Amino acid sequence: MIKLTRALLAASAASAIVLSGCAATDSASNSEEGAATGETTTISMWSHAAGNDQEIATVKEAITDFNASQTQYEVVLEEFPQESYNDSIAAAAASNTLPCVVDVDGPIMPNWAWAGYLQPLTIDSALEQSLLPGAKGYYNDQLYSAGAWDAALGMLARKSTLEAVGARIPTVAEPWTQAEFDALLAAIDATGDYDYAIDWGNGWTGEWFPYAYSPIMQSFGGDLIDRSSFETADGVINSDASVAFGEWFGSTFAKGYANAAQTGDRTEFIAGTIALQYNGNWAVKDAYEALGDDLLILPPPNFGQGPKIGAASWQFGISSTCESPEGASAFIEFILQDKYIVAFANRIGLIPATATAAEQVPNYAPGGPFAVFVEFSNSYGVLRPPTPAYLSVSTIYEKAVADIINGANAKQALDAAADEIDANLADNDFYR
Amino acid sequence: MKTKLSVGLVLQYALAVFFMLLFCLPLLFMISSSLKDPQAIFADVKSWKAFFPVGDVNFDQYLGVFERLPMAQFVFNSLLVSGVVVIAGLFVNSLAAFAIARLKFRGQNSLLVFLIATLVIPFETIAMPLLVLVNSLPRLSWEDGSIEITIGWLNTYLVQIMPFIAGGFSIFLFVQYFKTLPKELDEAAIIDGASYFSIYWRIIVPLAGPAFATSAILSFLAIWNAYLWPVMVVQTEALRPVQVGLDYFWASTSEEGTQWGEIMAYSTLITLPILIIFVIFQRAFVASVASSGVKG
Numbered sequence: 001m002i003k004l005t006r007a008l009l010a011a012s013a014a015s016a017i018v019l020s021g022c023a024a025t026d027s028a029s030n031s032e033e034g035a036a037t038g039e040t041t042t043i044s045m046w047s048h049a050a051g052n053d054q055e056i057a058t059v060k061e062a063i064t065d066f067n068a069s070q071t072q073y074e075v076v077l078e079e080f081p082q083e084s085y086n087d088s089i090a091a092a093a094a095s096n097t098l099p100c101v102v103d104v105d106g107p108i109m110p111n112w113a114w115a116g117y118l119q120p121l122t123i124d125s126a127l128e129q130s131l132l133p134g135a136k137g138y139y140n141d142q143l144y145s146a147g148a149w150d151a152a153l154g155m156l157a158r159k160s161t162l163e164a165v166g167a168r169i170p171t172v173a174e175p176w177t178q179a180e181f182d183a184l185l186a187a188i189d190a191t192g193d194y195d196y197a198i199d200w201g202n203g204w205t206g207e208w209f210p211y212a213y214s215p216i217m218q219s220f221g222g223d224l225i226d227r228s229s230f231e232t233a234d235g236v237i238n239s240d241a242s243v244a245f246g247e248w249f250g251s252t253f254a255k256g257y258a259n260a261a262q263t264g265d266r267t268e269f270i271a272g273t274i275a276l277q278y279n280g281n282w283a284v285k286d287a288y289e290a291l292g293d294d295l296l297i298l299p300p301p302n303f304g305q306g307p308k309i310g311a312a313s314w315q316f317g318i319s320s321t322c323e324s325p326e327g328a329s330a331f332i333e334f335i336l337q338d339k340y341i342v343a344f345a346n347r348i349g350l351i352p353a354t355a356t357a358a359e360q361v362p363n364y365a366p367g368g369p370f371a372v373f374v375e376f377s378n379s380y381g382v383l384r385p386p387t388p389a390y391l392s393v394s395t396i397y398e399k400a401v402a403d404i405i406n407g408a409n410a411k412q413a414l415d416a417a418a419d420e421i422d423a424n425l426a427d428n429d430f431y432r
Numbered sequence: 433m434k435t436k437l438s439v440g441l442v443l444q445y446a447l448a449v450f451f452m453l454l455f456c457l458p459l460l461f462m463i464s465s466s467l468k469d470p471q472a473i474f475a476d477v478k479s480w481k482a483f484f485p486v487g488d489v490n491f492d493q494y495l496g497v498f499e500r501l502p503m504a505q506f507v508f509n510s511l512l513v514s515g516v517v518v519i520a521g522l523f524v525n526s527l528a529a530f531a532i533a534r535l536k537f538r539g540q541n542s543l544l545v546f547l548i549a550t551l552v553i554p555f556e557t558i559a560m561p562l563l564v565l566v567n568s569l570p571r572l573s574w575e576d577g578s579i580e581i582t583i584g585w586l587n588t589y590l591v592q593i594m595p596f597i598a599g600g601f602s603i604f605l606f607v608q609y610f611k612t613l614p615k616e617l618d619e620a621a622i623i624d625g626a627s628y629f630s631i632y633w634r635i636i637v638p639l640a641g642p643a644f645a646t647s648a649i650l651s652f653l654a655i656w657n658a659y660l661w662p663v664m665v666v667q668t669e670a671l672r673p674v675q676v677g678l679d680y681f682w683a684s685t686s687e688e689g690t691q692w693g694e695i696m697a698y699s700t701l702i703t704l705p706i707l708i709i710f711v712i713f714q715r716a717f718v719a720s721v722a723s724s725g726v727k728g
Contacts, residue, residue, distance in 0.1 A: 053499075078668055081677075081680045084659075097567070267471055
């Protein structure tokens with residue numbers, strides 16, 4: 001028995017050291033962040049792009065080049081998958097283990113800034129000026145984040161389809177009106193050649209819903225929240241214009257133009273079983289390769305207030321606990337060079353954040369097949385409400401739109417959303 | 433020997449087969465989809481083909497999984513964490529249960545009630561306080577050839593293991609089972625001069641195989657499927673477990689899109705250990721569930 005006890009004690013002690021100590025070097029990247037090691041200061045960085053080989057490859061390239069370009073700082077990367085990245089950040093903030101450089105989704109940034117996760121970002125003013133509006137994140141009039149790209153939405157169609165139903169091909173200067181678009185959906189439906197007239201992408205969930213559908217609501221004249229105070233959604237998200245959007249959007253499903261049970265793979269447009277597809281520029285490459293010159297990338301319809309699309313994508317920021325913000329800023333300026341912006345755009349298909357970089361990306365250079373997305377971004381881009389409440393607003397809006405898609409009364413769904421958002425604002429003392 | 437084929441028996445078998453198919457269909461869908469291209473998965477989804485590996489069957493999705501993430505590392509991490517939690521948990525929880533079920537001391541019943549009460553508290557409610565707690569605890573670490581004390585457990589295997597070794601459910605399960613064993617065994621052993629630990633180790637443990645098997649399966653399942661806690665406490669890829677790995681395939685708003693085929697292949701790979709363990713222990717598992725009156 002004594003032998004057994006001794007053996008157990010010895011095994012326990014050895015296990016404790018092995019299990020707790022074997023990751024010490026890994027955790028050092030966060031806990032020693034900003035601490036000088038000799039002459040070099042370690043800058044820890046977290047990226048949301050784990051599993052996305054193309055995006056992370058460019059980040060790694062920039063880090064390698066930055067580390068080789070000077071000896072004062074060394075950036076150490078830790079990769080996280082996008083789906084759980086925000087949760088990891090929240091946990092790191094709670095345990096005071098945030099890295100120095102983070103990447104942050106544009107609409108989420110105000111929440112992180114408000115919550116104290118981020119500190120204002122200082123970068124070269126010429127660089128700041130050169131970035132597309134959607135590639136910069138401001139909160140309380142201060143720059144908190146800057147990114148290498150923006151994304152844009154558009155309507156994908158086959159030229160042959162529009163010609164077959166005698167529809168006008170819209171332009172940036174003259175997009176479809178609501179009446180034209182309604183007539184087009186009805187005409188396509190009447191041909192009987194397609195399972196559905198349009199794929200709205202409702203098989204995707206999460207941030208896609210507010211990103212994709214709130215701009216349509218804004219084109220109707222509605223919005224998610226009162227942008228003058230950010231202290232109420234009542235009378236805005238459930239305004240007449242917003243309800244008109246809800247009724248119209250729901251009717252496209254009720255009339256059978258769109259599939260309420262749409263799956264997330266969105267292959268039907270290329271397969272030819274759905275005539276139109278509302279999608280982002282990141283997804284257009286496959287359609288272009290499949291359809292070639294028959295593919296049309298069209299502006300979203302004008303529902304009264306002009307076409308609108310969501311702006312802002314992933315950007316880089318500096319955590320509030322970063323002890324070397326000047327080193328972090330130096331790295332962010334480094335990765336926002338045209339060289340890396342071009343690499344990001346070529347690899348992940350998003351819109352380059354600067355005009356000079358766009359000229360070097362064949363798909364987005366003037367005359368390039370996707371250059372029209374740059375026009376959409378410049379002409380129609382609307383930032384999602386830059387308020388810390390956005391995290392809650394987006395979730396509540398997603399539920400309301402999902403209910404509308406599934407046949408709920410638009411007025412009731414949006415009234416409920418307004419109540420819920422206002423309750424959330426009050427619960428959080430209006431995020432002051 | 434002849435068996436009478438009554439209508440009732442036929443119905444019974446038909447129902448059994450029906451429910452077996454019902455529960456097997458998701459697994460069949462997952463496995464067969466992992467052998468198809470993503471386009472084929474969605475093309476087949478509205479027909480019986482969804483449940484069978486038909487058409488262009490290949491292992492491309494499995495190759496994709498191994499290219500996208502460090503599969504072997506994730507599996508190793510999960511096996512290590514689950515294994516240690518199960519082994520340590522069996523020892524700790526059964527010892528605690530032995531004390532409650534076989535010894536006599538004041539507050540015995542209150543203690544059991546308290547342990548059962550912990551079962552109704554969702555982990556999500558204690559996750560944040562637990563995070564703050566483990567981040568302020570000391571641990572031993574091996575640095576520069578010597579053992580040192582470091583504050584904070586984040587980014588270790590320890591933080592994925594230690595909070596889950598002791599479990600109210602597991603203790604309750606052991607208590608229920610130990611109570612079914614005759615008290616006379618303990619009394620005889622005491623007369624022979626055995627210590628309480630000897631009674632536990634030499635008499636109770638050998639007789640409680642089904643309870644150990646059930647506890648092992650349920651603990652392993654819980655830790656193998658852990659997601660929220662690893663997301664919160666693991667900040668480095670080298671220590672990430674398999675369930676967080678699923679997130680690597682979700683990217684609807686990227687050019688690549690969500691990799692449904694790879695998700696199915698990955699799900700198949702990470703489901704296999706669970707199935708194997710269940711098949712190995714299923715007899716003991718069923719016996720324990722039947723005798724302890726506890727349903728997992």
